[in-house]
Amino acid sequence: MFEFTVAGHVIPLFLLVLTGFTVGVVGGFIGVGGGYMVTPALIVFGFPGYMASGTDACHIAGKAVISSIRHRQLGNIDWTIALAMVGGTMLGVELGVRLLVYTKNIGLSGVVLLAASVAVMLGLFIYTQIETQKSHRKLEADRKAGKEIGREVKVSKIPLYFQRIPIMPIIKARKARLVISMWVIVIVGVSTGILAGFLGVGGGFIRVPALVYVVGTTSHLAVGTDLVEIVVSGGYGALRQSMEGNVDFMAVFFMIIGAMIGAQFGSIATSFVRGPAIRYILSYSLILATVGAMMRLVYVLTGGAQEWLAFVAVVFTLGEMVFLCLFICSLVWFAVRHKHGKAVPEWVPPLVVTT
Amino acid sequence: MKKKGAIKFFVWAALALALAVYVFYAHETGKIDQMYYHSTKTDGYAVNTNAFFDATKEKPALLQIGPADEIRGPMAVPVKKGERLPKGANGVIDKKVVEEGKRAKVEGDKLVVMVPWQIKESKGFKYKDTFIHKGVKTDPWSGVWNVAMTIALGLCLGFMAEGLTDLLGWKIQKIEHFGH
Numbered sequence: 001m002f003e004f005t006v007a008g009h010v011i012p013l014f015l016l017v018l019t020g021f022t023v024g025v026v027g028g029f030i031g032v033g034g035g036y037m038v039t040p041a042l043i044v045f046g047f048p049g050y051m052a053s054g055t056d057a058c059h060i061a062g063k064a065v066i067s068s069i070r071h072r073q074l075g076n077i078d079w080t081i082a083l084a085m086v087g088g089t090m091l092g093v094e095l096g097v098r099l100l101v102y103t104k105n106i107g108l109s110g111v112v113l114l115a116a117s118v119a120v121m122l123g124l125f126i127y128t129q130i131e132t133q134k135s136h137r138k139l140e141a142d143r144k145a146g147k148e149i150g151r152e153v154k155v156s157k158i159p160l161y162f163q164r165i166p167i168m169p170i171i172k173a174r175k176a177r178l179v180i181s182m183w184v185i186v187i188v189g190v191s192t193g194i195l196a197g198f199l200g201v202g203g204g205f206i207r208v209p210a211l212v213y214v215v216g217t218t219s220h221l222a223v224g225t226d227l228v229e230i231v232v233s234g235g236y237g238a239l240r241q242s243m244e245g246n247v248d249f250m251a252v253f254f255m256i257i258g259a260m261i262g263a264q265f266g267s268i269a270t271s272f273v274r275g276p277a278i279r280y281i282l283s284y285s286l287i288l289a290t291v292g293a294m295m296r297l298v299y300v301l302t303g304g305a306q307e308w309l310a311f312v313a314v315v316f317t318l319g320e321m322v323f324l325c326l327f328i329c330s331l332v333w334f335a336v337r338h339k340h341g342k343a344v345p346e347w348v349p350p351l352v353v354t355t
Numbered sequence: 356m357k358k359k360g361a362i363k364f365f366v367w368a369a370l371a372l373a374l375a376v377y378v379f380y381a382h383e384t385g386k387i388d389q390m391y392y393h394s395t396k397t398d399g400y401a402v403n404t405n406a407f408f409d410a411t412k413e414k415p416a417l418l419q420i421g422p423a424d425e426i427r428g429p430m431a432v433p434v435k436k437g438e439r440l441p442k443g444a445n446g447v448i449d450k451k452v453v454e455e456g457k458r459a460k461v462e463g464d465k466l467v468v469m470v471p472w473q474i475k476e477s478k479g480f481k482y483k484d485t486f487i488h489k490g491v492k493t494d495p496w497s498g499v500w501n502v503a504m505t506i507a508l509g510l511c512l513g514f515m516a517e518g519l520t521d522l523l524g525w526k527i528q529k530i531e532h533f534g535h
Contacts, residue, residue, distance in 0.1 A: 005445070066513040070517065239502045260513070271528075
């Protein structure tokens, strides 16, 4: 047990370390900060809502630094895209926060926030799921036909439209092997930043699909590049939250210790899988978070009449972290088994790499 | 490779350890608390909420009112907006709340606290809203300290982990994004 004098609670240390570890695994693998999972967890542990949100933002920045270092070693970061996007992301986050303050002033924030979260996450889940299933089928067909299959397979043609926009300056992202107008990247940064600032999250679950389906990077590069963005946007968020007095640094410290181990596992796990596997986990993370948010939305809209909904929403959100973590662990386990010629479920071979 | 990895691991591990020791030192000596519970945002009474957390309307807590540099136990120090908080204070009971008399009131030289916490909601989550953090202004430099420490810890732990895998001889190779 440890007394967190700033948050004003005595909490078993292992809970915070475990939370950091679990979100580290998931965040390192799919490139998200995990704010939509950690904040509810901290509230359940007894942190006040504002303190949970601020402490989470600060921990996200530290965890993103750890994951980024490993993804840099794995070659998963395109620095050209990351740097081109930073300014737009910061501007977007600031606009999003102001939009949030505006909706708060007109007395709408709770409902608007939850409804916006549900709509964005559900939309992203549907598109990611459909595209990834098509890619999975293509991988399976190519494998059965004896063709060599690449690390990344995507069937979406959307990036081609954006890459053809001829507005100067045009930049060449060498690692991602694409040529694109810088304005497309800046606008992606601004729009994902607005959503991140408005929803009060790091924005990884919006930015990773945007990097894959709008800019056209591979899933691995989207994960690594997004984590660099999270260092910047998370650091800015952490500064603002700390100045408002919403951060318990000791809680951040213990979560970062857990995240150090989890983030290594999650980041290195990306080298065992093909792109669609990352997108599958991302889409499952989106739908699970959507269901949790939907339950809270119904709870708020019914004026808190359905008490059980709030309880189930919390259980669901915490269960999501464990489920995703176990899913990633089993994927790596299957990848290792497949590499050694052992039996694995039929859906696994197209999603993992053997070399 | 292993020699380089060993140097990398030990250097970054030493730095991470030094940071951890500094963080614990700051925690134990109350530096972190003093940065957080820095000054007051409102006129009222500085208190330590742990002293009356289990008070009820039937069995209210009685806090001795009076000036002090440090709060120990059931004490309430009158403060004005912008003043430094006494050591040990973790909340300010607003003058308006006391005048309202629903949660706390003044009786002679005692501050009587009857409702130390109430259930509130945020984004569909319920939480206990207490007097802790209320009316407290954090030192703006603590924001810079928090972010600097977080990033420094992240860098030390990240490079330490990288050094460890090199030391153990694990081959973490760059991913061929467009290969097979």
